[in-house]
Amino acid sequence: MSTETLSGGAAAPPRAREVMVDVKGLKKHFPIMKGVFRRQVGAVKAVDGVSFEIYRGETLGLVGESGSGKSTTGRVILQLDQVTEGTILFEGHDLTQLHGEDLRSLRPRMQMVFQDPHASLNPRMTVGSIIGEPLSEHRQGSSDERQQRIGELLSLVGLEPKHANRYPHEFSGGQRQRIGIARAIALNPDFIVCDEPIAALDVSIQAQVVNLLENLQDVLGLTYLFISHDLSMIRHIADRVAVMYLGKIMELADVDVLYNDPKHPYTKALLSAVPVPDPEVESARKRVILEGDIPSPANPPPGCVFNTRCPIAQERCSLEVPVFRELTPGRWVACHFAE
Amino acid sequence: MATTQERVESQVLAPAGERTEKYRSLRSDVWRQFKRHKGAVAGLILMALIVLAVVVGPLVWPPDPYAIDTTVANQGPSADHPFGTDNLGRDLLARSLIGGRISLSVGFAAMLVGLILGTAVGVIAGFFRRLDGPLMRVTDLFLALPILPLLLVVVMLFREPLKQSFGEELGIFLLVVVIIGATSWMTTARVVRGDVLSIKEKEFVLAAQSIGTRKRNVIMRHIIPNTMSPVMVSAALGVAGAIITESALSFLGLGFPASFPTWGRLVFDGRNYLHLNPAWILAPGALISLTVMSVNFIGDGIRDALDPKLRSR
Ligand SMILES: Nc1ncnc2c1ncn2[C@@H]1O[C@H](COP(=O)(O)OP(=O)(O)O)[C@@H](O)[C@H]1O
Ligand code: SF4
Ligand SMILES: [Mg+2]
Secondary structure (H helix, E strand, C coil): CCHHHHCCCCCCCCCCCCCEEEEEEEEEEEEEEECHHHHHEEEEEEEEEEEEEEEEECEEECCCCCCHHHHHHHHHHCCCCCCCEEEEECCCEEECCCCCHHHHHHHEEEEECCCCCCCCCCCCCHHHHHHHHHHHHCCCCCHHHHHHHHHHHHHCCCCHHHHCCCHHHHHCHHHHHHHHHHHHHCCCEEEEEEECCCCCHHHHHHHHHHHHHHHHHHHHHCCCEEEEHHHHHHHCCEEEEEEEECCCEEEEHHHHHHHHHCCHHHHHHHHHHHCCCCCHHHHHHHCCCCCCCCCCCCCCCCCCCCCCCCCCCHHHHHCCCCCCEEECEEEEEEECCCC | CCHHHHHHHHHCCCCCCCCCCCCCCCHHHHHHHHCCHHHHHHHHHHHHHHHHHHHHHHHCCCCCCCCCCCHHCCCCCCCCCCCCCCCCEEEEEHHHHHHHHHHHHHHHHHHHHHHHHHHHHHHHHHCHHHHHHHHHHHHHHHHHHHHHHHHHHHHHHHHHHHHHCCCHHHHHHHHHHHHHHHHCHHHHHHHHHHHHHHHCCCHHHHHHHHHHHCCCCCCCHHHHHHHHHHHHHHHHHHHHHHHHHHHHHHCCCCCCCCCCCCCHCCCCCCHHCCCCCCHHHHHHHHHHHHHHHHHHHHHHHHHHHHCCCCCCC
């Protein structure tokens, strides 16, 4: 497999793009309860006002350190958790305003691939019933047609139809992830949130699963929100990249633009930590070492959330929240001094 | 890119029909694994023997369990009376067999009531955040209640009406089963709730949510099957507890009247004659222990057999 597909993955996105998902001012705060009367004493600001668009057919990469709110963003977009504030337009429907049957009828069109292939499959169900659940829940086809479709889906993700009778624990991590992917594509979705789908896998099989996701995207015309903390992986798979820090998006741009010429100090620091294959460039690489730890999302710093660790922070940074602004068309930055 | 596409498409078009692997039905899988558990099979055989004995025994064992004959009072085991006789000369084997019918039915029925109640409360409390607080307070309340005085009141209130509408035996049976069930569900509820709280955060439950699986199906398909282990343990303990509680109730005069020789009743009556006639309590005591033990083993076996991980070994 591979070299050809690997290089083909991040082809330039088509211009004249149609917005599929439009996220505006999204916030998700988890209340912190204390005391006998369970009074709210604060909130974990897991996602604190993010806005971005996802275009049909593209892969939007979402990177950031662990705890920056990536998974929460993905889950809230799919309405697996209620928003605190903001709107999520999916092809014009505001998901935050939909309930019950209205929301349920849209669910088949957007699915999720999870991080932990051990926790994402019910250990008490056979692979066939796991993949068949979306089909039977939405009453697609007769029982025989569903069996047929389960077999097709298994072949599509590189497993065999006969595996339908087995239980999840009989498979390796990579195979389980394939089962999770088969479940996600069973209802012919348009949009899939991939939440670190390879982070829990052996390095040796990560590439296979990424290739599978890329192939499926081509064949089925899928749109991905691809979450990862792995900058090289994101560079490989994404068309555009959003960099997240402490519940906010710091920078968003086309993948090549972002990697070749980062504008935000946080993006610069992250990228400077990634080794470069070329030895000359590698030896000349200047590393920006970030001081300190990520602050707690329950108590984010005032002003720019990055100001406690920013190498170029000024007084203004702890007073004024930088606007997430469009520097040049398609490239967004949240820093007072980016230009 | 084209080659990639062809590859995937050729996979799509590959015949999906070659399902060479034989379809494995869940029931046969579970049964096969159950049979591999030696303790469980022994427990099942023992339980079958006990049930057979109390169902068929009274029909084939001639002595009348209620016939008083003081000439043979307080005898030890003999050929005529293998379990001996009580202080009124009644045959204890006959009494144990007929009483076992009530003890076993009360044990299983009360266990089921407690189990269903406990599982329902635990699942609802764990799954629906809004109901968690109130339901757990109710559970604490039941745990803290002074059960004995309450039982007295309940029995006073309901004994006669139930007797009148269902007859003495069935009326008291219902009363005892409901009382035991209603006072034994709390531990199950707590354990199940704890399990549900952790299971509902698992990604497979999120996956079901993103599919749009209805809440009822999420609970039945994803939550309850994964709480089977604590439920099975509770079931085994429940039968044991119910048989023993029934004895205590009889002893307090709150359960079956003295004329129904349940196993618990026999033990409690016999304990006054321990020095004179130790055999009196040995037989019913042994029956209680054997039943409890076999239920424990069966519960273990079912729990393991329901776990696909253990099953495939
Ligand atoms: N259900 C929850 N309740 C409370 N806090 C949560 C919950 N889920 C996530 N968080 C918090 O929100 C923050 C962001 O988490 P997450 O979205 O998982 O980050 P990431 O996926 O980027 O690692 C973390 O500080 C995490 O502890
Ligand atoms: S706004 Fe200030 S603190 Fe924030 S990234 Fe820019 S320079 Fe650093
Ligand atoms: Mg995460």
